[in-house]
Amino acid sequence: MPTRIASTFAVPPADDPLRPNYATKRDDHQFAKQYANLYWLRLVVLRKRVLERARRQWEGKDKIEGIKTPPRHVKRLLEVENGTLCYVVGTVYVDMPLKPNVLEDLARDHHITAPPPRKKYHSASDEVMLEDESGRVRLVGKPIDDAEGVFVTGTIMAALGAETASGDFEVFEYCFAGLPHQPELEPTAPEGEWVALASGLDMGSASDAADVRTEMLVEFLLGEAGENEDQEDAVKVSRLILAGNSLARPDIGASSEEPKKKTYGHDSSLYTAKPTEALDALISELATSVPVDLMPGETDPTEPTMPQQPMHHALLPNSALYEGFTGRTNPFWCEVGGASFFGTSGQTIDDIFKYLESEDRLGVAAQTLEWSHIAPTCPDTLWCFPFTDRDPFILHQTPHVYFVGNQPRFESRLIEAKAPKDDEGGDSAAVKKVRIVLVPKFSETGEVVLVNTATLEVKRRRFALGE
Incomplete structure (x- = not known):
């Protein structure tokens, strides 16, 4: 019989300023x-x-597009002068x-027929703007028109250019x-360790195959x-990390269409403990042999607000x-x-994906590293707490492994980039290596991803009948 461990769900470890634990405070819940x-x-x-x-990229740059003056930084957008080469943030x-x-x-609240939800918000009439404390300006030009999978509301950007006559x-x-x-x-061991990543178990779904x-x-x-190799x-x-959606979304669509006998008091037919009991049994069986980290997801019984x-x-x-x-x-x-290791259960990438014409989810994940922000669409179209003392979604440190759960299919890429020198003491000459992993929904694909901690190598294992 296992002994109760009081610290299992206790307060997370002391907060690392470079790696926040995302545990919210009471004051964060004041909406x-x-x-x-x-x-x-x-x-x-x-x-x-x-x-x-x-400044590193543009200081000392010669004339551009016929503008003779060297670029200078303008602190406020509304102080930009017409025809003067400058850069703004x-x-x-x-x-x-x-x-x-x-x-x-409001239409939904008043029972007026609202437009059906869209998979994409992108359209040809979108306009990209830049704003600061002073005001907002519309961005135009070939780099803006040609960019794909780059511009999303909430990101912080510097732009080099000049004001037009309009x-x-x-x-x-x-x-x-x-x-x-x-x-x-x-690495703590020459050959490294293997971390298993899985998401979308969907316990409680009506799928026998799952x-x-x-x-x-x-x-x-x-x-x-399996065989000896397995x-x-x-x-x-x-370690096993379950990256969200471990429980299936309740399916009440079919039952809601059938006439029900009128009852008084609590209607217990809409609730069943079987999915959570199944997940509890699964984790209990695994936890005796391998540490299990359970992250919540969109369909799990916890607050939907990020984090x-x-x-x-x-x-x-x-x-x-x-x-x-x-x-x-x-x-x-x-x-x-x-x-x-750093990762999400997928809502951040799913929401950013709606803003872009691109279908490249792996590229979107890589772009969040370039932005140094994993959830720029919070709070615009992705719910989050109204933080007043910090933005917990800013990246202050680059992980070695960046995973995103509940994606349509497995994808992976090892990216290498020269990191800028920053206030955390980064080395501008160092090459940063990050293994990005899109973890597919296990209930649909039967796939789990293994990542090596020493080499950042990835393996994909698929579980299905007859294989």
């Missing part, structure tokens, strides 16, 4: 506050990094006619903060299934008894075998 503070904090923090990078705002607005919310700002070049400081990868795949995953991680791989797995807090321990009473199980936030930082 009477304005979200303008969050945008202002974002601009204040990232402006310094963006400005340093802009501000918050990107994309005016998108197709983006949801408050009028649609009052727009013609952009010749632009840049973002870039990757912040990354600590050296120092249940079989889940059982096969458990047997693999416990070293009870068992050797399982032994090397030092999502851990699922309550009362939902998983048996798992909470094991030291090997820990409820985590979404997003989530951890260090395994000398490598830093």
Whole structure:
């Protein structure tokens, strides 16, 4: 019988200023506050990094497009002079006619037929703007027109250009903060450890195939299934991270169409504990052999507001008894075998994806590193808490592994970039290596991803009947 570990769902470790634990404070839940503070904090923090990078790229640059004067930095957008080459820093705002607005919310409240939800907000009539404390200016020019998968509301950007006769700002070049400081990868073992990443278990779904795949995953991680090679791989797995959507969304559509007998009091037919009991049993079985980190997702029973807090321990009473199980936030930082892991359950990338014409989700994930911000669409179209003292979604450190859960298919890329020198002490000459992993929905693909902490190598394992 396992011994209860009181610290299983206790307060997270002391907050690292470079790697926040995303645990919210009581004051963060006061929704009477304005979200303008969050945008202002974002601009204040990232402006310094963006400005340093802009100066390195553009200081001493010769004439451009026939403008003879060298570029200079203009601190306020409304102080830009017509025809003068300069660079400015501000918050990107994309005016998108197709983006949801408050009028649609009011229509739903008043039972007026609202437009169906769109998969994409992008359209040919979108306009990119830059704003700061002084005002807003429209950005025009070939770099703006040709860019794909770059401009999203809420990002901080520097633009090099000049004001036109019509009052727009013609952009010749632009840049973002870039990757912040990354600590050296120092593996604790020469061959490294393997971390298993899975998402979208969808426990409680009506799919028998998904249940079989889940059982096969458990047997693999416990070293009870497969050939000798499979068992050797399982032994090397030092941690399992479940990146959200472990429980399926309740399916009440079919039952709502059938006439129901009128009842009085609580209607218990809409609730069943079977999905959480199944997840609890699965984690309890695994936690005896491998540490399990459980992140919440869009369909899990916790607050949908970002950053999502851990699922309550009362939902998983048996798992909470094991030291090997820990409820985590979404997003989530951890260090395994000398490598830093950072990831989300997918809502951040899914929301950014709606802003862009591009279908390249892996490119979108890489772009968030370039922005030094993982959730620029918070709070515009992605719910988040109204923080007044920090923007927790700013990246102050570059992880070695960046994973995104609940994506349509597995994708991975090892990116290398020269990180700018920043206020955290980054080395401008160092090359930063990041393994980006898009983790597919396990209930649909039967796939789990293994990442090596020493080499950042990835393996994909697929579980299905007959394979």
